[in-house]
Amino acid sequence: MLAVSTLVFFMIRLVPGDPIAAMLADSGSPEAREALIRRLGLDQPLLVQFWKWFTGVLQGDFGASIYGSNQPVANILMTALPKTLSLAFLSFVIAIVIAVPAGIISATRKNSAADVGVSLFAFLGLSMPDFWLAIILIIIFAANLQWLPAIGYTPLAEGLWPWLSHLILPSIAIGTGFSAIIARMIRSSMLEVLQADYMRTAAAKGLTQHAMLIRHALPNALIPVVTVIGIAFALLISGAVVVENVFSIKGLGRVLIQGIQNRDYPVVQGAVLLVSAFFVLSNLVVDLLYAAIDPRIRYS
Amino acid sequence: MPLLEIENLTVSLSQDGTETTLVHDISYSVERGEILALVGESGSGKSVSSLAVMGLLAKALRVTSGTIRFDGNDLLALKNEEMRQLRGRDISMVFQEPMTSLNPVRSIGSQIMESIEENLGLSRAKARQRAIELLKEVGVADAERRLKQYPHHFSGGMRQRVMIAIALAGNPKLIIADEPTTALDVTIQAQILDLMARICRDHGTAMILITHNLGIVARYAQRVNVMYGGRIVESGSARAIYAEPRHPYTDGLLQSVPRLDQDRKVPLRPIQGNPADPFTPIPGCRFHPRCPYTTQICREEAPGFDDGLACHFPLTTETREAV
Numbered sequence: 065m066l067a068v069s070t071l072v073f074f075m076i077r078l079v080p081g082d083p084i085a086a087m088l089a090d091s092g093s094p095e096a097r098e099a100l101i102r103r104l105g106l107d108q109p110l111l112v113q114f115w116k117w118f119t120g121v122l123q124g125d126f127g128a129s130i131y132g133s134n135q136p137v138a139n140i141l142m143t144a145l146p147k148t149l150s151l152a153f154l155s156f157v158i159a160i161v162i163a164v165p166a167g168i169i170s171a172t173r174k175n176s177a178a179d180v181g182v183s184l185f186a187f188l189g190l191s192m193p194d195f196w197l198a199i200i201l202i203i204i205f206a207a208n209l210q211w212l213p214a215i216g217y218t219p220l221a222e223g224l225w226p227w228l229s230h231l232i233l234p235s236i237a238i239g240t241g242f243s244a245i246i247a248r249m250i251r252s253s254m255l256e257v258l259q260a261d262y263m264r265t266a267a268a269k270g271l272t273q274h275a276m277l278i279r280h281a282l283p284n285a286l287i288p289v290v291t292v293i294g295i296a297f298a299l300l301i302s303g304a305v306v307v308e309n310v311f312s313i314k315g316l317g318r319v320l321i322q323g324i325q326n327r328d329y330p331v332v333q334g335a336v337l338l339v340s341a342f343f344v345l346s347n348l349v350v351d352l353l354y355a356a357i358d359p360r361i362r363y364s
Numbered sequence: 365m366p367l368l369e370i371e372n373l374t375v376s377l378s379q380d381g382t383e384t385t386l387v388h389d390i391s392y393s394v395e396r397g398e399i400l401a402l403v404g405e406s407g408s409g410k411s412v413s414s415l416a417v418m419g420l421l422a423k424a425l426r427v428t429s430g431t432i433r434f435d436g437n438d439l440l441a442l443k444n445e446e447m448r449q450l451r452g453r454d455i456s457m458v459f460q461e462p463m464t465s466l467n468p469v470r471s472i473g474s475q476i477m478e479s480i481e482e483n484l485g486l487s488r489a490k491a492r493q494r495a496i497e498l499l500k501e502v503g504v505a506d507a508e509r510r511l512k513q514y515p516h517h518f519s520g521g522m523r524q525r526v527m528i529a530i531a532l533a534g535n536p537k538l539i540i541a542d543e544p545t546t547a548l549d550v551t552i553q554a555q556i557l558d559l560m561a562r563i564c565r566d567h568g569t570a571m572i573l574i575t576h577n578l579g580i581v582a583r584y585a586q587r588v589n590v591m592y593g594g595r596i597v598e599s600g601s602a603r604a605i606y607a608e609p610r611h612p613y614t615d616g617l618l619q620s621v622p623r624l625d626q627d628r629k630v631p632l633r634p635i636q637g638n639p640a641d642p643f644t645p646i647p648g649c650r651f652h653p654r655c656p657y658t659t660q661i662c663r664e665e666a667p668g669f670d671d672g673l674a675c676h677f678p679l680t681t682e683t684r685e686a687v
Contacts, residue, residue, distance in 0.1 A: 261464040267420055269479040270452030283469045358469055359514040
């Protein structure tokens, strides 16, 4: 995270274009420009700017947006975060709900019509860009059928359905590709596990097919899949960045993109830091999950 | 009526459009409470024929002819569901690889208990009690604590004890032990086999003991079937086969393991050549390329199975000593 935040701090300043131009456009007089630069502290050496920002972050102060309202970055992020988290969570749920049964079915009925169907779905799911699927979903379910709202976001506090109805389409758009990856992983992992000696032992006990799959095969097959899920969490966040824009959800992705467009340095820095924090967190969760599903791993 | 009666069983492998016969027309029976040994090298068809009894043949394998009768029921005529109910409850199995035959992510207790619950219909608490008794019976000390442990906490010999406990869980009438000690240290082998023999005696359970070590057979089994190239080449009482092997292959198997009743200076004589490959057709007696007594007729004509033996020139006391 230290590396990421340092990198972002300097990279955003390397990108052509400066915030002053973005804010004042052509109207600003040279004096106004000077004043603004001084007020924002952009006249100081880069290392001094970095030190100020960095020590601020350590104290929980992410600075304020230098654009428009001058809102504290922490506030901006806190209003955006629940939206992105809701989206990521629901996408995740949708992906798992599709992927686990699909992976199991295609592994147990290898080369059957169901298996081919799942492979085809996985192929399409991986090939379709999130934003394209998002647009198609909007056209079908929001514009034509008018079942669901096309844009916006309603907090969960205002009721489950309003919250859900705004999130279903974007979640499907993000979750489809994700589920394709997981389904394929589960399939190959299950195929391997089904050949294991302990599956033969389970069969010799006279267990039902269902018990063999759920109790014996799945827990073993999920061990490698959990790693992939952890890594693929990156896809959820990057998917959210694009898809939030399609659905006009003012989440982290939109904050980030607007920040970059406006060269709003503190906002971009804060948002990237938050996203990287989620990566670290998801890796931690994966490690903890390992210990939960594989008794051979224990952290003491 | 024997407990298990196999008649003219033939098992074939279908692969890439060709069919290869792995088990040729074998017949044998197992009496209640009896220990029968199936002896032979790798690829002799001993495991495949026993997996056929369990209905656990791999997908590419198929019983092409013959009958398997267990307790009066024709097993090959049973539906999948009926066969499933029979597994674990009437016939159970102990496998060769204790290191990989237990599920690594589930506790020992849950793996024993699920068999008890499935096959005896006991409640969870009673199943747990029964699992503790079983573990004690197979010689796992501190059973109550070990119940909560996982396979990686157990050594190979201990895991095989757990496998035996699982095999016993459904109170089966027949246990098929497929090379139960091959993967274990020599010192542990005798312990495990003693344990299995004792359990069979105590519970009146019959056992098919599959092994490639003819040396251990005499001590545990009442009767022996020697298999070669997918066929039974000699069968008889363990005592008779051990004392007076009539088939040159049986004799070769005995010569290739150390015996306590022989002068230590007599060198071990391995059987020449490699086990018969089921994919290469061999005319005549399948053992003839490796047999020291081969004559023209052995190369041309397969011997019939008669009086517990399939050989054109059975060994006699004189011929055995001449070599």
